Amino acid sequence: MERMSLDEVDARHSRPTMKDVAALSGVSIKTVSRVVNGEAGVSSDVAERVLAATVKLDYRRDLSASSLRRGDGKSQTIGLLLEDVSNPFSSALHRAVEDVAREHGVVVFAGSVDEDPDRERDLAAALVARRTDGLVIVPTAPDQSYLARERRNGTPVVFVDRPPVQLEADHVVTDNLAGARDGTEHLVRHGHHRIAFLGDLSTISTARERYEGYVDALGRAGLALAPDLVRRDLRTAEQAQAAVEELLALPDPPTAVFASQNLVTVGALRALRHAGLHRTVAVVGFDSLPMQDLLDPGVTIVEQDVRRLGAIAAEMLFQRIAGDTSPARSVVLPATLTERGTGEIPGPFAS
Amino acid sequence: MERMSLDEVDARHSRPTMKDVAALSGVSIKTVSRVVNGEAGVSSDVAERVLAATVKLDYRRDLSASSLRRGDGKSQTIGLLLEDVSNPFSSALHRAVEDVAREHGVVVFAGSVDEDPDRERDLAAALVARRTDGLVIVPTAPDQSYLARERRNGTPVVFVDRPPVQLEADHVVTDNLAGARDGTEHLVRHGHHRIAFLGDLSTISTARERYEGYVDALGRAGLALAPDLVRRDLRTAEQAQAAVEELLALPDPPTAVFASQNLVTVGALRALRHAGLHRTVAVVGFDSLPMQDLLDPGVTIVEQDVRRLGAIAAEMLFQRIAGDTSPARSVVLPATLTERGTGEIPGPFAS
DNA sequence: CTGAAAGCGCTTACAG
């Protein structure tokens, strides 16, 4: 092969390709490809010359071009659709997924959906267009059937935290109903009958399940559901705080609060603290709070195993990417209550 | 053009390409490309037929193939290297970068470096191999000169939170020295002379700058630096907690603590709380704590504007991607102290 | 052990 000088090659002054490396080392691009991919069957002096050229040119293989031609067509990327990359639950999930992806040599696109169905669809489309090998999704849209087509055409999808709607697909979720029931029963056991429920957006399945768990626990305890104590669709800590302030102003206020999501719990704690009732009104929250161990009294929380949630979802996805076509699986992880103080404040019926 | 039936096309049962759409609608792939890209100059009946075929086949354009051929070669992706996607500082930065990227129709790869230089290099290489259009990096490695080659070959890089070492490049950072000085001077002003310093890993430039700010403040106040009160290289809340426990056991313990990073602050608060000294020993922290408003007393914090840090870095990156070749710029944002309680606990020399 | 040709899915640069 005709050999080129470094200057001649450099004159192109765009990112070097295998062609440039080939020209500089005087071999064909097929040989460069062999060396770059560490394939056997290249004489050591040629390999050395090629390697030297890659170093001299700072050659970087183009993985997307490579995957375009490759048989499997894998891009070594996956996509992750979260509620909001910056919230503690989402970002813990993100890290768990990343750790599994790294073991597979795969990098991850992450994006925030903000509970907006259009954004879920747009982001999924953007990632499919970039040929991610698969998607892990915390679903928001009222319906995930649109993903059936993507899956059929080769992009596997695994759902986490919430099950998909109108689509049979792998998912990993927490047993929200049982967790919420446990949390509410814990309050009943500590002598509370007037237990308020604070809920996130009812469009979110986990929020509905936690409400069901609350209702279920009251039913089992033979307590009537008091509609005046139920505040759902709270979207922010501020709204939750206002809701609790209203509840406290009731003629017959609650003696305990079941706060079914972490931001909602924060709002409830603020309202109680401002009212000076944080040692009087019991609280059980759902989902861990950052720095909860610094709070006084400590907050009793029903906790999800977020890292396991993310790790299992990612592992399921990689099995699908590897070709697993078995029927969709559903994994349900338990939520566990940890007593820290606020949940053990005794109520009027404490024994 | 010879028209194919849906069954004939579907028989390939792999992800449909423009070729498939072309076959089904009886046109050339160039015409499909025109329709898919919304280019003008296609008769409406042909456009309609092509569109119908894309819908029937669930055709999804392959953006990576498109960008491979395209002149600009942009992949519409960027990479973000963070300390740990799941820590509050990193994930807030992530969200800010994502929001700017979204405006540009760009999706973002995010990854955790965990203060490991090798991981920084590996991740950067993995992203360059996937031809991200640019990189936003919180640098960890002792030297970023390796990125000069990537930049020269067409991948712009912007640094955030910490300046790059051995490389002239755009960066956005907080004025850590001034922030730490302000925080320390705040304690001096409230009557403290024995002020402990708790620091993160000294390999991190921000940790060193904050230490300098502390030293600077003592100097300005005419106070001697007491080496027994300086604890650096604390990597976790647990280590910080242990460090404060040791400090409290000193014959002449500190009356105030300057905790120069959020996890370190958490550890310090725990130690003081356990010792029952959280209303006695003053604390000023650097970097906000999640839920800090629920703590009692509230924690006085020197805060960075994380969202602005991320937004500016992302905007700088997109300018570079758009072709801006002006000299490297450095943006320094102020950190501002917010009084919340712990920083105003009076010391023995309070006036 | 090495290379020329073809092709991955798309767009460019033409031609008609």
Place this chain on the structure above:
DNA sequence: CTGAAAGCGCTTACAG
């Protein structure tokens, strides 16, 4: 308004 040919950077499938 539409299409045939070439090519982006790489790998496959051959041939020698």
